[in-house]
Amino acid sequence: MQTLQQTPLHGRHVAAGARMVPFAGWEMPVQYEGVIPEHRAVRSDCGVFDVSHMGQFHVEGPSAHELLQSLLSNDLDKIGDGEAQYTLLTNERGGIVDDLIAYRIDAYHYLVVVNAGNREAAYTWMKEREIRGSEIRDASDEYALLAVQGPKSLERLGLPDAKAFTHAMGEIDGVEVMINRTGYTGEAGVELMCAADDARELWDAVVARGAVPCGLGARDTLRLEVCYPLHGNDITEDTDPISAGLGWTCALAKEFTGADAIRAVKETGPERKLVAFVMEEKAIPRQGMPIAGGGEVTSGTHSPMLDKGIGMGYVPVAGSANGSDLLIDVRGNERRATTVPKPIYKRED
């Protein structure tokens, strides 16, 4: 049996009464008070998630930019120092090894943040492709990462507004942090990266400022309501970005691993598409459930905001337009759903 890794905040979670579960080799809080109240806290006010299980790699050297341009799908020439970009690490077949955010510190130094479950795969993939003048270093164990998300998160942290996908060094109640204007909830907010040794102090400060501790359960329902893909569910090494609706992350005018394969899919058009859907009957779709006509659910849950079953899944292109009827096989019972535009949930202003 593999021993589960623990983040520096493990003791805080246990003390707060969190329900701990194995996730991608880590023992992580799935919920504290409950998925639904935590979800609502993020939609209405502010929540904090320990996402220290995610991986951080430093990519440095005079060729760092050139290396990343050859490995990642998006165009790093579009961002400058202090900016960040959502991008894909792709294989020769155009499949997705991981989806990640690249933070440009300067021309010779990027920080990339990868999914916990792909830390080794992504590191190995990139390390094996290093070029002269570039070096990749896995620094994941040196850092903790807290996502503070929700419409009141900046106010609660005492931070000024800033453009999404930017970053800067700063401090929160005496703790030095890298403040990243990124997240996985569809709400305003930041991801705060600090030294692992400072994690407890930062967590306590953020909670004292009124952020509600939230677990991975709410993280999943929040991201699915706004249709952010989850690697391993909605995107994998065997799915291409075009079918997944991530063509906007692929700079097909440049060369990168798998670009030819992705161009070919774009040229001929994908056979299936990743659609978002809402259940029309009382039922909760789950990953792996068949969709009539040759589709499959890749993510499903109960939406706390809509109070309905929602999900994403691949369906043949012919039946993928918004408003298409789907029949989902919920453990032997066919249940009706309708495809909807992404995101599934949008704040009513």
Added chain:
Amino acid sequence: MAAAEDYPEGLKYHREHDWARIDGDEATCGVTWFAQDALGELVHFEAPSGANGEGGTVTKDMSYGEVESVKAVSDVIAPLSGEIIEVNQKVVEAPETVNEDPYGEGWLIRIRLSDPAEVDTLLDPDAYRQFLADQ
């Protein structure tokens, strides 16, 4: 608001975390505090319906429905055999009722017992608590 942990006297308990309140040849059935706590906030009760609904039958130790939380789904096991005389529509409409009041408003079905002797196989509260402690 979630209920506090409790296994009331007067109810009979099944090892699959179901309870039955016996009233003559009828019984009201639901899931225990332990079951709802393990699942978390319930968001769906797949109730027995159609030919399997009211008028249909349930068999002791067999599933008659499903309860689902955001993260998990679980079969609901019949503690006793009989004919379904009522399905709690309140729980169908508001599944969180089970979390709020698992032994009261959060009951799931009422049945007419086909074999009242089965009651003797169920646990009393002390035996069920001991069973939970041994898990």
